[in-house]
Amino acid sequence: MRKYWTVFQVNWQNALQYRGPTFISILGNLLHISVLLYLWNAIYLSNQSLGSYTLSDLITYYILQLIINSMVLSYISWEISDQISEGSFSNFLVKPVNYLHYWFTINLSGKLFEGLIILVVGAILSFLLIAHVSFPSSGLSLVYFIFSMILGGLLAFEFDFAIGILAFWIVKVNSFKYMLQYCIFFLAGALLPLDLFPVSFQVVANALPFRFLVFFPIQIFLEKEANPLPGFLIAMGWIVFLYFFLQFALRRGITRYEAVGK
């Protein structure tokens, strides 16, 4: 798979060109999270704990969320839907390259690049807040955590790719895409830990695969997930299912594209 390795390297260089914007978007996230932490801090002044979360748990939750946002969550759908609606998708259609695998590689290379930056930022942040960060007590939890991040990354890519190729069917996809992405991130636990919501909501969120993106890995890190193995299996099931589904959807989308042409 030499061609995808080259795609990986070329995109890495492209990412280097965009290191400024990448850094700024991380700073933006950092600001967002600082505000949330400030808010939580105020809440905790009158309350000793919220649900099963201590203040340290929540601080850790948001630092991890910051890292996951850069290393796991995928933001490729913008460019995919642009390519489809503007017609540069044709460039891929005439070449011996699989669009899904191509974007998987681009996403992977981008996430690793951003990951390097965020790890530095996360390390500095943890160091500053060392007194308030809950680290896992066993090495195994850490291994599970990393594995769950990989699964989350695969799922996040698949969801975002699905959103991107909606452009085959919907002409003006942008506002719709915003809504979908927001729903996914919300149900993933990117804004609030899912177990702070009412039980009925939790039942729904647990049945959906989105929690594997953010909530599930963080639960493992905080050692609130007694046995992550069933979760791993379910996530892997979703990854495989979505892979075949996306290949199918892509074929259908291309049929549509072939009829209209851009």
Added chain:
Amino acid sequence: MSAIEVSQLTKTFTTHRKEAGLKGSFKGLFSRKPLYKEAVKSVSFSLEEGELVGFLGPNGAGKTTLLKMLSGILYPTSGEARVLSFTPWQRDRAYQRQFSIVMGHKNQLWWDLPPAESFLLNRDIYGVKQIDFQKSLDEMVELLKLKDLLDVPVRQLSLGERMKCELVAALLHQPRVLFLDEPTIGLDVISQEKIRSFIQEYNRLKKTTVLLTSHYMQDVEQLCKRVLVINHGRIAFDGMLSELSQRYIDHKVIKVRFADAQTTTPPPGLEGVEVWDAHHAVLKVKKKEVAHTTQRLLEGYRIEDLSVEEMEIEEVIRRIFAEAPEESLRNRP
């Protein structure tokens, strides 16, 4: 065996009629009347291996639609096509490794990176061996004088430079068939000329079959012996460029410069006068009248310079396009 074989190829686009205004949009939610646009109508032609053929036609004539079908980007409504004995819209990997399409108004290079990176990417996408890659890259860089541009980010290149790089990117895997859709569009005269001579030279060296669309007459005049004129989705003419002028040009142009000042009114009985002033005259006359008219001019005036010219091919094309759209002028079965 022909490199490209097209028979009865038809593409009909379906769109929906939308009545003007808000009320129209609202009605459209419930009942939509389909509208059919026949972009390509039952087109047939064939190209031999190594031929360089020009596709001429105004905007919306169906040139791009045709090229897209031949590259597998569009699925036809009906008809057959074989390129290198593949059916293009099956998008066989083996076919994709043997052809290329360059679209003048689409960019396939990575915008923020130097073209060299996009070349490497194409090398591996097409699985070109490093030796072959380096050889064809060197050749083309030499022909197009691109040496200094390889490390400049694409976004900093001029349109002409970018087009050259697009061509290189498309040719690195040495395709046997090349489709060029308006390769010179928007370029200045010098860049156009460079692109043209490159295509000509490349076709001569590599015997690549080239199908080129353009609405610049010069592209076709310089590059192609054979032309396909397409209008309203139909082939209006398929034949040699020279034949095209013989068939449609029944006039010649006589240009005269007088030795001394004349009256500004042409003499009575002289036909086809287009310009007649004190020092110059231009006359458009039927071919068989040329000798007679020339003689009359030479006898009647002191003439410093006289020339008889062919009508410009552009004018010929304009006339074909102006003819009744439904009437096909195909001269091959």
